Every structure is written in C-alpha cells, then in structure tokens.
Amino acid sequence: MRAIQLWGLVRKDLQIFMSDRLAVSVNFILPVVIASFFGYVLVGNLGKPEDVPVRFVDRDGSAVSRGVMDRLSGDNVFRVTAGSLEEASAALLKGKAVAAVIIPGGFAASAARAYYNGGVKPEIQIIYDPSHGPELGMVRGVLLQYVMETLGAEAVDPATGRSMPALPFDITAREVTRDGAAGFRDAVGQNSGGGSGGEGRGGPFYNGYAHVFSGMGVQFMLFMSLETGILLLIQRRRGIWNRLRSAPLSRYMILGGGALSGAFVSLLVLLFCFAFGWAVFDIRIEGSFAGFIGICAACSLMAASFGLLVAAFGRTPEATRPLAIFITLLLVMLGGGWLPMYFFPAWLQKATLLLPTRWAIDGLEAMTWRGHGFGAALGPVSALLASAVIFAFIAVLRFRWEVD
Numbered sequence: 354m355r356a357i358q359l360w361g362l363v364r365k366d367l368q369i370f371m372s373d374r375l376a377v378s379v380n381f382i383l384p385v386v387i388a389s390f391f392g393y394v395l396v397g398n399l400g401k402p403e404d405v406p407v408r409f410v411d412r413d414g415s416a417v418s419r420g421v422m423d424r425l426s427g428d429n430v431f432r433v434t435a436g437s438l439e440e441a442s443a444a445l446l447k448g449k450a451v452a453a454v455i456i457p458g459g460f461a462a463s464a465a466r467a468y469y470n471g472g473v474k475p476e477i478q479i480i481y482d483p484s485h486g487p488e489l490g491m492v493r494g495v496l497l498q499y500v501m502e503t504l505g506a507e508a509v510d511p512a513t514g515r516s517m518p519a520l521p522f523d524i525t526a527r528e529v530t531r532d533g534a535a536g537f538r539d540a541v542g543q544n545s546g547g548g549s550g551g552e553g554r555g556g557p558f559y560n561g562y563a564h565v566f567s568g569m570g571v572q573f574m575l576f577m578s579l580e581t582g583i584l585l586l587i588q589r590r591r592g593i594w595n596r597l598r599s600a601p602l603s604r605y606m607i608l609g610g611g612a613l614s615g616a617f618v619s620l621l622v623l624l625f626c627f628a629f630g631w632a633v634f635d636i637r638i639e640g641s642f643a644g645f646i647g648i649c650a651a652c653s654l655m656a657a658s659f660g661l662l663v664a665a666f667g668r669t670p671e672a673t674r675p676l677a678i679f680i681t682l683l684l685v686m687l688g689g690g691w692l693p694m695y696f697f698p699a700w701l702q703k704a705t706l707l708l709p710t711r712w713a714i715d716g717l718e719a720m721t722w723r724g725h726g727f728g729a730a731l732g733p734v735s736a737l738l739a740s741a742v743i744f745a746f747i748a749v750l751r752f753r754w755e756v757d
Contacts, residue, residue, distance in 0.1 A: 373659035385624060385629040387581035388569035391691075392504055392562040392634065404699050406432045408441035410452040417461035420503035421496070425454070428495060432699065445482050448694075448715070448723065452481035452492045452526075462520070464504055468521035480524040484561065484693070484722070493524055500524075557585035560722045562634040568690025570626040574619040574652060575681045578660030583674055588589055608661060608749065616657035623649050629719075638721055643718035644730030651737035652713045660743035665748040684710045709740035 355757075408427065411418045426433040441453035455478040463475035477500065500522065563718075622671050630636035638645050667673030685691065686702075688710025694702055705711040716733025719725040 358612050381622060381625050381626060384569050384573040384626050385466050385566075386627060388562075388566045392565040402610065403429055403658060404432050405492070406444070406450045407435070407492060408444055408450045409433050409435045410438055410441050410453060410455040411435060412458045413456045413460040415461035417464070417500075418456040419601075421454075421456065423505065424624075425496070426498035427618055428499075430491070430495070441480070444724075445480065446723070448482065448484070448718070449592070450482065451485040451488045452479050454479055454492070454496060461504075464521040474521055474523050476523045476525055478522065480528055481528060483528045486565070489526055493526065497524060499592070546565065550622040560636055562630055563636045563721040564693060564714075564718055566626050566630040566634075567714045567721070568685060570623040570717070571652060571656075571688070571713045572667065572681065572685040573626070574623050574656040575659055575684065575710075576678075577619040577622055578615045578656040579663055579674075579677045579681060580656070580660075581612075581618075582660035582663030582667065582677070583670050585661075586667050586670045586673060590669070600658075612661055612745070615654040615660045619656045620649060621652035623652065636721060639724035640720040641725070641727040644727045644734075645717070647712065647730050647734050648716040648720060648737070649743070651734045652709075652717075652742040655709050655713070655737045655744070658741040658748065661748035661752075662744045665703070665751040684708055687711070689714050709737050712736040 407425065409422050413421060414524040421432060422435060425431055434444075438455070441450065441455075444450035445453060457475055457477070460475045460477070463472065466472035467474045472521075477496070479489065479493060481492070504521070576674070627636060663673060663677045667677070687705050688708050689697075689705070689712060694705070694711070694715075695707070716730060716737075718731070719729045
C-alpha cells in the first residue's frame, strides 16, 4: 500500500515536470550545449599546471640516474616519487601521476660508450597518462635538460676537459596500458625508436570530452535537484504541504516522493548527456558498464538528497535559489568538474576527497576512458550513497513544515 502511495507521489511530480515541454527541452539540451562548448575550448588547450606528479623508476642505480632524480625533485613544477614499475603503473592507471620516467639498467655506462666510442644509445622511457598530453612535452624537455646536465657533470672528455656536447641517449614516450606493470615491462623491453606509443596496445585512449561531460552532467544533476528543492519551498508557501498532510501520508513519504522524482529526472539528464557524448564525441564506456550505471544511480540519489537539503535550509525561493546555485557551482568546481584535478594544489586535491562531486566525477572518468573494472566503482558508489544518507538525514531533521 505504501509503495503504491509513494509511486503516486512520484508520478504526480513527473507529470508536472513533463507537462512543460519547454522546460524539459532546456533541462536536457542546455547541459550538452555547455559541455560541448567547454570541451571544444578546453580539451588540449589547458595551461601549464604546477606540482605535476611524476614517478621515477631507477633501474640503473648510478650517480647519473641519482643526479637526474635530484634535479627533477628540485624543480618546483614537479612532485617526484621514486618507486618500482608496479607502483608507477598503478599510479598512472589511477590518475595519480602524469608520467613515469624509467632509467634503464646500465644507462650511465652505455651513454658514455655511445659518446666516446659511437656505441648504441641507451633509451630513457617516459610512460604517460594519455589525459596529460600537454604535460608530456614539458616532462620530456625538462628531462632532456637535466640528463644532459648530469652527464656533463659526471662524464668529462679526458682529452679536452669539456663536458659532452652531443646527445648520447634517446627519450621515447608511450601511453600507459591497462595491463599495468606487464605492459610496462613490455614497453621498457622494446626499442620503439622514439614513437609516441600506445596505439594498438590496448591502452586507455584519452577522450577529454569524457571529463567535461562528467563534470557538466554532475553539475546539471545538482541543478535539477536544486529546482526540486525550490519547488518544495513554493509548495510549502502555497499551503500545498498542509493539504498533503491531511491525506493519510507520512512526512517521510511526502519527502521521499519528492526526492525520488528528482533522482529519476536527474538520472535521465546524466544519461542523456553521455548518450549525446557517445553519439557526437565518441565517448565510450571502456570500463565496467555495471559500474557506470551504479555510479550514475548513486549520483542521482546524492543529487536528490542535496535538493532536500536545499529545501530544508531555505526560507523563501527567492533567497534560496542564488545561494544554492553558488554552492552547487562551488561543489562542481572543487570536485574537478571545470578543470582537471591535477591543476589544483596538492593539499586541495586531498581536501576535495570530502566532496561527493569529486567521487562522482572521478568515478565516471574511471568507468569511461580510463577503462577500470567494477571494483573501481565501489569506492565512488559508497561515497555517494553515504553522502546521500547524510544529506537526507539532516534534511529530515531540519525541514520546516510551516511557513515562518
């Protein structure tokens, strides 16, 4: 019986929403228009970031390789972490590093032979996250400078006393592959001749529009739920709540009906955004489809409870709407919806893990172009559901049924 009553409330809200065709069109078309514009302007045209996370794999253990790492670590643009191939691959696949620099075994000795005797040049590998193509050139250029400086300091021509002017090594770059450390070993073991790498190797081919559509989709989900909360305030001011309460309906059922209808509409908005992105910008769900749906559903519940929170703390629709819009934009901006998270300072990147929008956007990216499995969706889904429960609990406790 209660399920039938709840469905009646949800259906009533959906019928009201669908009756305004212009509003429906705007709410579905506006997100994809803005996302398309942001994608066109921003994808591949982002500025120089700071505190770029780079992994350093030293397989040589020489004074030269240690000197290169020291110089990279001293550069205020990079945040260098030394480790193994496995650790570097995991960091790249999780989006926690831009690139991994791999110094091969015997690099210093091979570089010296290549300069003095014309031997085979050793090869430094850069394995990089394909979403950070603009940073790859910066990493390569700085690495070239520091390797030459270190070799010049460590290897001096005994005949002239001058440091080496030639380039006795090569630097090649490859995209990280989904097979992780195994793909690293395969890439490091090959001499690619300087190719940009990744093609035909099953790597996560980056589509910057996937990030933009994730951010804009989450933003407009919150906007839709915000309007649901504003509608509750309008209904309360008009006395509709009093009439509903005169029916055999509990307060929780009335609020639940409004939340579920908002969740359903916001879910449709997000799915429509990705359907448009799939058709126009080739956005693909490279990871778990079940994980993608789970994140979308959890995100819709979080957004719906956010709408209840707006209604619970709002006094009048006129005063509540601008403040709620500002909070929504702030949540999306800090969650990485406008700019990739690696542009933020390290402390802010850690702080934003408290925001549900950060988990939503990271989770959607993981299921789309990054190609992660279902396990990678469990963290975002849990965080989003926890946020939904907290928001709903506060909203129910705080909600005022009477007009002040």
